[in-house]
Amino acid sequence: MEKKKNCYLLNFPSGPEQFTALKIGDKVEINGEIYVARDTAHKRMIETLHQGKPLPFPLKNALIFYMGPSPSPPGMVIGSCGPTTSSRMDTMTVELLANGLRATMGKGRRAAAVAQACRKYQAIYLVTYGGCGAFLHRFVTECVLIAYPDLGPEAVYRLKVRRFPAVVAIDSAGRDFYEEKEKEYNGKGAHSSTG
């Protein structure tokens, strides 16, 4: 019940208009085409940008999912496909957002610079359920390797997704879900400084 009440449907690729009502802590479901890239693929894409060459996919209004799937068993579209830790991409994300990237999805916290860039470029950061790759597998209807096959599980893939679940961790106003949470638990639990 509550899920229906508090769940937004997002489509990708698409402009920032669909983010206006979104705020941190909102549940969303994603439809459309998204791209998979992580550590080494990011490094290569940034180098490609600096060389002024075209990227493996159009960044404009795209969503990048930080993920490295397990191999697809016969008859399956993809293997296990949950998020990886987003913060490792922090230093490279701002530049991609400046070049039109609309959303990122992974797990965990991000640097303050990413939240500022989300505000500046009207972008969002989503988290999806860490470790739940077998469950998330069923929201992926197509998986195509589009670049850097030599990177194996770190290659770039294009996914078609249907109602892929996630939660808004940074909204387009630059508010950070985990930072607000942290304010609640900081100062709790530790011994006095004499400890």
Add this chain to the structure above:
Amino acid sequence: MRKISLKRVETQVASLAVAINRRLPGRVKKSLLEACRKEKVSLARSYLEAIRRNLEAAERLRLPICQDTGLFTIFVHCGEKVHFIPDGPEDLEEAIQNGIRKATKNGWLRPSVVDPLTRANTGDNTPSVVHFSLTPGDRLRLTVMAKGFGSENASSLAMLPPAAGWPGIEDFVIQSVKKSAINSCPPLFLGIGIGGTAEKACLLAKIALAEIDNVSPVTSFFSIREQRLKRKINQLGIGAGGFGGEHTVLAIHIKSAPTHLAGLPVAVSFSCWAHRVGHFVL
């Protein structure tokens, strides 16, 4: 002398490495399902519900629970009276690595092992990390853990001054959890190693984590502290997935060893909720 076939070791490692990636140990699963039933915070409950459905999906679809099928970490306890038969693999290390290679291929596990600097992938999850120790007797015991790196990256070590004592240890663990819990896929399992040297404390922490599933529920010096520390951490409100609530840590296990009079090493080894570990004895 008791003879053990190395081919048999290879086969057992291969099947265990796949099995732990599809099904969690009994107590680990039980504590997750209990958290799922009790959770009151809406987003945390959604996450725990996704975890519950993920565990079902992994078993039913024969897929790994998590796409990060880990850097395999293996503890070998080998009886001094064991004689290995080289009926395929030449030695114990080779038998273990062959097993991991087979598991990766047959179990559709993700090859995640790379050169630290060139980042070139070995393609088959070898070499796994193997710790050997000799024990009395004629048995071979192997513990296999699939260590995901979201949580491994949170590992922490402190060389505390002896005067810090238990309060200093508690402080360090709590600070480490505050710093790293969200990126480590909580609810977490924590292994804590106290004493020895720097590397001994880290190893103790990892062994404590590996044994967390079969700790006997006796009341001891550390078991009381494990419970108290767990309560303190869970009062922080980080919660499942960092979404809030009281399920930040599901279990803590401490192991200690004597140390030098000038030091108090403490190491914390983190496991995500998908704490994948199993063992066999030959």
